[in-house]
Amino acid sequence: MAGPQLEAGFTRIANELLEAAYRFKFSASQLSIILMIWRFTYGFSRKEHEMSVSFIAQHTGLHTSQIKKELSFLIDAQVILVIKESTRTSSRVIGINKKYEQWVVQERGVMTVEHGDLFGGGSGFDTTLGGSNPDTTGGSEIDTTGGSEIAPYIKKDLKESIKEIIYKRFEQFWSYYPKKVGKKDALRHFTRLHKEKGFSFDDFVTGTKNYVAYCQKINRILKDGSSFVNQETYKEFLDMSVHGTGAEIGPAPMAPSNTKAARNKSLLQQKLEEAQRIGSDADHSASRRGFDGLPVNAGTDERTD
Known part of the structure; x- marks a missing residue:
């Protein structure tokens, strides 16, 4: 039996875009979804197509819950573009963003920074992720808000770099914070914080760690991740003399139970x-x-x- 033949059909895709797919750090599930979307878009000489979660599951073999999770990530990372939202009678129309420089995903060999876990209690924090702390408000370090001194294409690259740094910081925060509720809104609020004058990611890390440790100490229910960021709760826990020093914070006591058996x-x-x-x-x-x-x-x- 003859192997696959071009005469039976092929997908026409630019080598540059194909190379980008394996150069960026996608998970196996994410890459499967990307390839599948290319198959049913570029493979039919079109840029986008209506695709439901069940349709993707049928052709990738992935579970629907996993697909929903990965689609959410790929859309937030600007890898997948939503051309048209779903309605009661039709599925969402999606396609791959061929401008891979806009993808907010770690690229192998580029901006690779050796740093410890920001929230892991190491000896120090790399709060800049391999560069000066990004100034998105028009400061002196990186100015992306205007001015004729910087060429438009350079300003665009700077904005994309800042956006990637913010996203990486957020992912580190989200992987640490225990109550992972409202990720999409949390990312939006987190991005807003970076645009506020005087924002310090170092303070955000310190306040977050102190808050989580304090809640564990007194057995307090944590705020949802989205609410924590939006309400800027970290600011209340920068000075732990108000709540107790960090050295005093230890394992949380056993929670009093209110069950019938108790x-x-x-x-x-x-x-x-x-x-x-x-x-x-x-x-x-x-x-x-x-x-x-x-x-x-x-x-x-x-x-x-």
Whole structure:
């Protein structure tokens, strides 16, 4: 039997774009989705196509929950473009963004920075991810807001680099923060913080770690990730003298349970203590009256009639 032949069909794709796909750090599932989208877009000489989650699952063999997760990432990272949102009668129309320089994904061999886990409690933090702290507000380090001194194409590259740095920082925060709720909104709020004058990612790391440790210490329920970033809660925990020093923060105590079994156990414990108290009083009384129930003269062995 002959192997695959071009005559049976082929997908026409620029080598530059194909090379970008294997140069960026995609997971196996993400790469499967990308290749599948190319197959049903470029493979049919079109740039986008209507694709449902079940359609992608059918052709990749991935579970629908995994597909939803990876699609969300690829869309946020600007790898997949949503041309038209889904409706009640049609699926979402999507395509691959061929401008791979806009992909917010780590590229092998480019901007590779050796640094510890920002939230892992190491000896120090690399809060710049391999460069000066990005100034997105028009400061002196990197100005992307205007001015004729910088050529437009350079300003665009700077903006893309800053965006990638922000996304990488966010991913580090999100992988650390325990209550991962509202990722999309959290990223939006996180990006907004970087545009605020005076924002320090170093402070954000410190405040986040202190907040998580403090909540564990006093058994407080953590805020959703989105709410934590939006409300800028980290600022309240930069000075731990208000809440207790970092050195005082240790493992969280056992949480008091409010279950029915716990309440019954507490009630039983109270009854047991009460019975022990009554028993103790009875023993004391018996010691005064003797084992036969007759009173005993204190300090003598004589019984009264």
